Amino acid sequence: MxxxxxxxxxxxxxxxxxxxxxxxxxxxxxxxxxxxxxxxxxxxxxxxxxxxxxxxxxxxxxxxxxxxxxxxxxxxxxxxxxxxxxxxxxxxxxxxxxxxxxxxxxxxxxxxxxxxxxxxxxxxxxxxxxxxxxxxxxxxxxxxxxxxxxxxxxxxxxxxxxxxxxxxxxxxxxxxxxxxxxxxxxxxxxxxxxxxxxxxxxxxxxxxxxxxxxxxxxxxxxxxxxxxxxxxFIGSPAMNLIEGEVNGGMFHSEHTLIDGVNLPDGKLVLGFRAEDAWIAQDGEAGQINAPIYTQELLGDAVMISVRIGGALVSVKADKTYRAEIGETVSICVPDTICHHFAADTGARIGE
The missing domain is CATH 3.40.50.300 (P-loop containing nucleotide triphosphate hydrolases)
Structure with a gap:
């Protein structure tokens, strides 16, 4: 043994x-x-x-x-x-x-x-x-x-x-x-x-x-x-992390407004995986609306990245998706896919 x-x-x-x-x-x-x-x-x-x-x-x-x-x-x-x-x-x-x-x-x-x-x-x-x-x-x-x-x-x-x-x-x-x-x-x-x-x-x-x-x-x-x-550190790409604030159950950051964040008002780091979010289609209302910073063809998918504050935020789109750099894209990020972290310590909040 x-x-x-x-x-x-x-x-x-x-x-x-x-x-x-x-x-x-x-x-x-x-x-x-x-x-x-x-x-x-x-x-x-x-x-x-x-x-x-x-x-x-x-x-x-x-x-x-x-x-x-x-x-x-x-x-x-x-x-x-x-x-x-x-x-x-x-x-x-x-x-x-x-x-x-x-x-x-x-x-x-x-x-x-x-x-x-x-x-x-x-x-x-x-x-x-x-x-x-x-x-x-x-x-x-x-x-x-x-x-x-x-x-x-x-x-x-x-x-x-x-x-x-x-x-x-x-x-x-x-x-x-x-x-x-x-x-x-x-x-x-x-x-x-x-x-x-x-x-x-x-x-x-x-x-x-x-x-x-x-x-x-x-x-x-x-x-x-x-x-x-x-x-x-874990994931390729790594988890998207956005610094912002919660006010009345709404998470606010640059180009970002996410409802249903049932946490006390104050600063928060919100995270989500690129594969869990998606590009809004057919009249969907996305929670992030920002100009495309870059796009990368991965073979099985296209990685779309936007800038939120000083951070790059990525989402995987279908491999047939095409758009121009600088074009505004709407990204669906419901709170159900999000992770919450304390702004001061970085520790996970919740389960």
């Missing part, structure tokens, strides 16, 4: 706080993603679990055993890095086999274990090649196979796809998803890419400036973001 517990974990370098009061239980066989922008503390958290960084305060337990004072090699974790970290003088077979040699695993089992790991990542035909003869995607698959061959209790993956081009990221992401299902090993995955988080994770931890902002399933975080930071 490889349940991982982080109990009041802090990481500080002098006065600089890298991670603050991190509390979380990661279930056995769970695929957990640490998500956030650069410098938010996600990689530092992973490195503390791996033993590559010391914990300033708090405890980390793996399988019920506190590991704060254990060396990385004694924690039974296997790590995949962004930079692949392959040995250039060894072929693929020897790169995959290397962890078995270092850990003194019975040599008679090496070939079977290497072949099994290579088959999982479709590398059997490349075992004789050196890393320099491989593409970026193939090198990352070697790194994955090297982690798999150890059969650890925990996989740690630190932005493993960030060096790959867009097409390879999609195919390798699918491979990681399939591997996680097949191997059924507790996995912690660090990324700044919210699409990776949404597609891979059982649960997502969104971090900002060393502090956990929200923990939940991808659906929970997408549908009910805890604050404006999470709302603006």
């Amino acid at each position: 490889a349940e991982i517990q982080l109990r009041n974990v802090h990481k500080r370098w002098g006065s600089f706080v890298g991670v603050e009061d991190f509390n979380l239980t990661i279930a056995d066989r769970e695929f957990l993603v640490l998500l956030g922008p650069s410098g938010c503390g996600k990689t530092t958290t992973m490195r503390m679990i791996a033993g590559l960084e010391d914990v300033t305060e708090g405890e980390i337990a793996i399988g019920g055993k506190v590991v704060n004072n254990l060396e990385p090699k004694d924690r039974d974790v296997s790590m995949v890095f962004q930079s692949y970290a392959l040995y250039p003088n060894m072929n693929v077979y020897e790169n995959i086999r290397f962890p078995l040699k270092v850990r003194g695993v019975d040599p008679t089992t090496h070939d079977e274990k290497v072949m099994r790991a290579a088959d999982m990542v479709e590398l059997r035909d490349f075992l004789h090649r050196k890393p320099a003869e491989l593409s970026g995607g193939q090198r990352q698959r070697v790194a994955l196979a090297r982690a798999i061959v150890r059969e650890p209790n925990v996989f740690l993956m630190d932005e493993p796809l960030s060096n790959l081009d867009a097409k390879l990221r999609v195919s390798t992401r699918a491979q990681i998803k399939n591997l996680s299902h097949e191997l059924a090993v507790t996995t912690i995955y660090v990324t700044h890419d919210q699409i990776e988080a949404m597609t891979l994770a059982d649960r997502v931890v969104v971090m900002k400036a060393g502090i956990v902002q929200q923990v939940g399933s991808p659906t929970d975080i997408y549908d009910t973001p805890a604050n404006t930071f999470v709302a603006s």
Whole structure:
């Protein structure tokens, strides 16, 4: 069993706080993603679990055993890095086999274990090649196979796809998803890419400036973001956020008038997803009436954007929709699709 517990974990370098009061239980066989922008503390958290960084305060337990004072090699974790970290003088077979040699695993089992790991990542035909003869995607698959061959209790993956081009990221992401299902090993995955988080994770931890902002399933975080930071970080495009005021149940902002906002009068940040609103048709009265700032053909839809105050607000229209930049467009945004956030703290208001 490889349940991982982080109990009041802090990481500080002098006065600089890298991670603050991190509390979380990661279930056995769970695929957990640490998500956030650069410098938010996600990689530092992973490195503390791996033993590559010391914990300033708090405890980390793996399988019920506190590991704060254990060396990385004694924690039974296997790590995949962004930079692949392959040995250039060894072929693929020897790169995959290397962890078995270092850990003194019975040599008679090496070939079977290497072949099994290579088959999982479709590398059997490349075992004789050196890393320099491989593409970026193939090198990352070697790194994955090297982690798999150890059969650890925990996989740690630190932005493993960030060096790959867009097409390879999609195919390798699918491979990681399939591997996680097949191997059924507790996995912690660090990324700044919210699409990776949404597609891979059982649960997502969104971090900002060393502090956990929200923990939940991808659906929970997408549908009910805890604050404006999470709302603006999750989704492609991100949630539209409009600053305005409520007066008598009516939300007012530039070019915007939305009825049915049953909240006390005062300042408010109102949010909605681009796919939930629509362009008014057949005499409909839209809640936003503004000139088109830009339009982008996405293939399956057209993204129409308008400016509300200093913010760009987007809505998806049918792929056949055409209009000119500067032309006034009417957008339907009923309150039933809206999210409400406190203007001062950014915290979610309501359910």
